Amino acid sequence: MKHFSLPKDGGLIEKGLPKDILHGRERIYTEIGETPFSVSQVICDRILEMVADFRKENPGKLFRLGLSSGTSPEPLLKDLREAYAAGKISFKDIAVYSTDEYYPVSRNAQQSRNYKLHHDLLDEVDILPENIHIADGLVEEDKVSDYCARAEEGLRNLDLLVMGIGEHGQIGFNEAGSLNTSKTRLVLLPYKSRRRQAHNFNGDMAATPSKAITMGVATMLSAKKVILMAWGEDKADMVQQIVECKNTPDYPASFFQKHQDVTLYVDENSSAKLTRVVAPWLIGPCEWTQKFRRKAVIWLCEQVHKPILKLGYQDYLQNGLGELLEKFGPYDKVNIEVFNELQHTITGWPGGKPNADDSTRPVPSSPYPKKVVIFSPHPDDDVISMGGTFIRLAHQGHDVHVAYQTSGNVAVHDDVVLQHMDAARELGFADHFDEVKELIASKVAGEPEPRALLNLKAAIRRSEAKSACRSFGLNDETNVHFLNLPFYESGGIKKLPRSQADVDIIKELLNKVQPQMVFMAGDLADPHGTHRVCTECALEALDQLREEGVSWIADCHVWMYRGAWMEWELSRVDMAVPLSPDEVIEKRHAIYRHLSQKDIVPFPGDDSREFWQRAEDRTQNTAHNYDLLGMAEYQAMEVFLKLW
Numbered sequence: 001m002k003h004f005s006l007p008k009d010g011g012l013i014e015k016g017l018p019k020d021i022l023h024g025r026e027r028i029y030t031e032i033g034e035t036p037f038s039v040s041q042v043i044c045d046r047i048l049e050m051v052a053d054f055r056k057e058n059p060g061k062l063f064r065l066g067l068s069s070g071t072s073p074e075p076l077l078k079d080l081r082e083a084y085a086a087g088k089i090s091f092k093d094i095a096v097y098s099t100d101e102y103y104p105v106s107r108n109a110q111q112s113r114n115y116k117l118h119h120d121l122l123d124e125v126d127i128l129p130e131n132i133h134i135a136d137g138l139v140e141e142d143k144v145s146d147y148c149a150r151a152e153e154g155l156r157n158l159d160l161l162v163m164g165i166g167e168h169g170q171i172g173f174n175e176a177g178s179l180n181t182s183k184t185r186l187v188l189l190p191y192k193s194r195r196r197q198a199h200n201f202n203g204d205m206a207a208t209p210s211k212a213i214t215m216g217v218a219t220m221l222s223a224k225k226v227i228l229m230a231w232g233e234d235k236a237d238m239v240q241q242i243v244e245c246k247n248t249p250d251y252p253a254s255f256f257q258k259h260q261d262v263t264l265y266v267d268e269n270s271s272a273k274l275t276r277v278v279a280p281w282l283i284g285p286c287e288w289t290q291k292f293r294r295k296a297v298i299w300l301c302e303q304v305h306k307p308i309l310k311l312g313y314q315d316y317l318q319n320g321l322g323e324l325l326e327k328f329g330p331y332d333k334v335n336i337e338v339f340n341e342l343q344h345t346i347t348g349w350p351g352g353k354p355n356a357d358d359s360t361r362p363v364p365s366s367p368y369p370k371k372v373v374i375f376s377p378h379p380d381d382d383v384i385s386m387g388g389t390f391i392r393l394a395h396q397g398h399d400v401h402v403a404y405q406t407s408g409n410v411a412v413h414d415d416v417v418l419q420h421m422d423a424a425r426e427l428g429f430a431d432h433f434d435e436v437k438e439l440i441a442s443k444v445a446g447e448p449e450p451r452a453l454l455n456l457k458a459a460i461r462r463s464e465a466k467s468a469c470r471s472f473g474l475n476d477e478t479n480v481h482f483l484n485l486p487f488y489e490s491g492g493i494k495k496l497p498r499s500q501a502d503v504d505i506i507k508e509l510l511n512k513v514q515p516q517m518v519f520m521a522g523d524l525a526d527p528h529g530t531h532r533v534c535t536e537c538a539l540e541a542l543d544q545l546r547e548e549g550v551s552w553i554a555d556c557h558v559w560m561y562r563g564a565w566m567e568w569e570l571s572r573v574d575m576a577v578p579l580s581p582d583e584v585i586e587k588r589h590a591i592y593r594h595l596s597q598k599d600i601v602p603f604p605g606d607d608s609r610e611f612w613q614r615a616e617d618r619t620q621n622t623a624h625n626y627d628l629l630g631m632a633e634y635q636a637m638e639v640f641l642k643l644w
Contacts, residue, residue: 001498003037004539005268006524006560006641009572010292012280021284025275026243027257028228030264032271035524036231039265040075043162043227047080048089050160050225055093062131064159066215068099068172069116072164072229077120084125091127097155098134099163100172100214102197103144103186105137110447110494111200112137135213144186148213152184155215161223165230165264167196169238169251173214180247180255182216202410202492207445217255226262228253233269233566240273269524282320288327290341295571296324297338298629307630308339343631345639346576350389351398351517362575362642363517367555369398373513375506375520377534378408379465379482380594384615386519386561387587388579389638394472401513402474403481403506404465405534406488407458410449412596414440417456448491458484460596468593471586481509487533498533506541514552518542522560522568522641531563539643558643564614565607567622567639574642576626578634579619588612 014022023029033039047065054063067073083089098113107114114134122132133154139147168176173187189197194208201207220226230239238251243264247254256262268277276283279299286292301308304315313331316324328334344360352358354368372393376382382390382402393400417440421433439453466476474480485502487495510518520538523531539558546553559575562568579587591612592598598610607614619636627633 001500001503001536002540002543003035004524004536005034006522007643010287010289010295012276012283013285013287017284022276024283027245027247027254028243028262028264030239030243030266030271030274032266032268032274032277034268036072036229036267037075039229039231039267040079043076043229043265044079044083046227047160047162048083051089051094054159060093062093062095064095064097064157066097066099066155066158066161066163066220066223067117067121068163069113069120070164070166072231073162074120076162076229077117080121081124091125091131094127095131095133096122096127097158099161099220100212101135101137102209103135103137103211103213105209107134107137110492137213141186144213148184148186152216152219155184155219156222158223160225160227161220162227163220163229165228165235165238165242165253167234167238168192169242169253171217171220171228171253173212174217174220174252176250176252178217178252179249180217180221180252180258182218184214184216184219186211186213201445202449204445217252221255221259224261226256226259228256228262228264229266230264230270231267233272235266235270236272239264239266239270243274279320281323285323288324291571293324293328293334294338294341295569296321297334298569298571301629307628308335308342309630311335339630342570342573342626342629345573346578346626346631346637348392348578349396350575350577350640351393351396363557367516369396370516371513372398372400372517372519373510373515374400374402375518375534375538376402376404376465377521377523377531378406378411379404379461380408380468380591380597380611381521381531381563383468383587383590383594384564384611385521386638386640387590387615388583388619388636389519389561389577389640390590391472391583391586392577394474399479400472400474401479401481401509401515402465402469403483403509404462405483405485405506405537406530407454407482407484408461409454409458410492412457412460414443414453416460416596417453420456420460451491454489454491457596461594464594464596468590471590471593483509485534485537487537488530495530495533498537502537503540503544506538507545510541510545511550514556516555516557518556518558519640520558520560522562523566535560559640560643561638561640564611564618567618568641570622570625570629570639572641573639575640576622577638577640578623578632579636579638581635584616584619584636588616591615 051063098117101113105112109115165171175190175193189210189212198205198208242251242254247257271277280286297308300311300315300319303319316331325331345362347362351370352363352365352368354365356365358365374382417436421436425431425433439450443449462482466480469476469480483505485505487498487502490496521531521535619638622639623634623637
């Protein structure tokens with residue numbers, strides 16, 4: 001299956017640019033790739049080359065390879081498996097050392113680093129058992145110190161250490177505050193760390209270990225060569241910190257600034273805060289496309305705290321944008337062009353305004369009404385991310401269909417299920433309360449939930465989604481679709497690989513509706529997230545339909561929204577839909593219909609706000625940013641990127 005990325009529009013011209021200039025602001029040498037999957041292939045090829053060179057120079061010796069086993073290395077481990085299957089590498093003379101392990105934990109527990117490394121790589125290659133070195137998560141606690149001291153001897157001076165970096169710069173379980181002198185040891189995991197790790201244990205904090213065994217920072221720094229990885233928007237701030245700022249115990253990965261042979265590999269999303277991405281004109285010559293000019297002007301507005309039409313010649317000159325004026329100036333011409341372009345993204349008619357001049361509108365007026373499909377990864381993403389636009393499309397008479405791609409069943413608390421069972425009993429329907437209570441009691445911590453329980457949770461989320469859609473006037477019998485994509489139905493947090501079966505379900509719906517507009521989640525930042533998988537399934541379906549030559553797809557356009565946490569940069573926005581105060585309230589009430597996700601949700605992340613609060617703060621902030629640039633002031637705005 002293909003992996004997709006967002007289109008590039010202008011940027012730094014790296015060809016011919018000396019590396020000392022390209023990497024001049026970096027304290028850790030950093031390579032930027034398109035997606036985690038393409039970058040992982042580059043890393044895999046580099047490892048194969050290193051191993052081959054080592055064998056030539058050190059015949060008969062073991063190549064000592066350190067590996068982490070979080071989410072970041074998953075694409076790489078897959079590539080290494082495939083390289084072995086293709087005969088490109090043997091592991092018979094490779095010793096593998098794990099960077100960390102939960103404590104206490106059985107090596108057979110699915111969440112253990114031991115299990116994961118074996119499952120993702122070691123069980124699929126020809127490595128000798130005696131060459132596998134993974135910390136024992138069940139060593140007696142009074143013997144842990146001696147155990148770690150002995151392990152330290154074998155972990156130093158690895159030939160190559162490959163590992164991912166956490167959102168806050170943690171390496172292994174060396175959390176913020178770890179010193180560069182630390183050695184292999186047992187550590188107590190702080191609450192925030194356990195909160196992050198809880199997703200591996202079905203969100204159950206009680207089942208999440210409070211301790212871990214980890215290589216120390218000094219142990220890691222002793223490796224001869226180091227490869228670091230970081231994927232996704234959530235890590236962009238951290239990447240900028242460790243690459244461009246001074247090393248500090250607050251970001252343990254920053255200590256690698258002092259290593260003599262280290263490379264950090266990042267994707268486009270995790271590199272988003274680096275200077276050569278944020279302001280590439282400060283690094284070297286650029287390709288000045290229309291959207292890229294908009295990016296530069298908006299950046300300049302932020303630097304000098306002025307709206308677009310108040311920018312002056314000296315503002316451009318003093319902030320490294322002389323090249324832009326040389327090619328497209330004078331400055332007032334650039335200001336007006338960018339102002340008009342941004343203003344034309346704003347529309348109160350997201351499906352097109354009938355019988356209107358659409359030459360400067362983001363959506364054509366014809367046909368009217370349009371057939372619209374809104375893909376929602378979970379049963380609530382539609383109203384959280386684009387509820388106001390959903391309202392507009394429905395109220396303006398378009399034939400709107402909502403397709404919930406997954407059941408969202410794992411994101412329902414057991415107490416919510418019992419509440420529904422109790423309500424059914426109180427209303428005189430079937431009494432299954434005790435039966436469901438026993439079903440919940442039968443759960444095994446960290447293991448997939450019983451299918452019967454998951455079915456109940458899925459039913460709850462379907463009923464909530466139908467209620468929200470009815471509040472907008474949709475017919476929940478004809479225009480609300482529950483796709484239940486197979487990849488999601490693993491019963492646990494770890495999902496199955498997407499397959500053609502997922503794609504075929506989406507193709508069937510699209511062929512049935514034949515839409516002119518398709519909305520989908522633009523969250524391609526997380527390589528392992530459900531949103532990315534859902535979006536790639538939909539894009540794959542559209543690609544296949546186009547290759548099959550279906551007639552309707554020529555008139556179909558794809559629009560991408562963002563989630564409750566992130567929003568599109570204004571430089572990338574193709575359509576901005578302003579919301580009135582009443583529409584904001586109507587959207588809030590639709591989000592309220594998803595009662596199982598209100599108050600305390602199973603997987604809230606680091607943000608303690610409820611979803612309606614996150615959504616309103618995000619859309620109001622977007623409206624405020626438009627206002628700061630000199631646009632009209634609105635209550636809130638939802639913005640979209642047009643993929644094609």
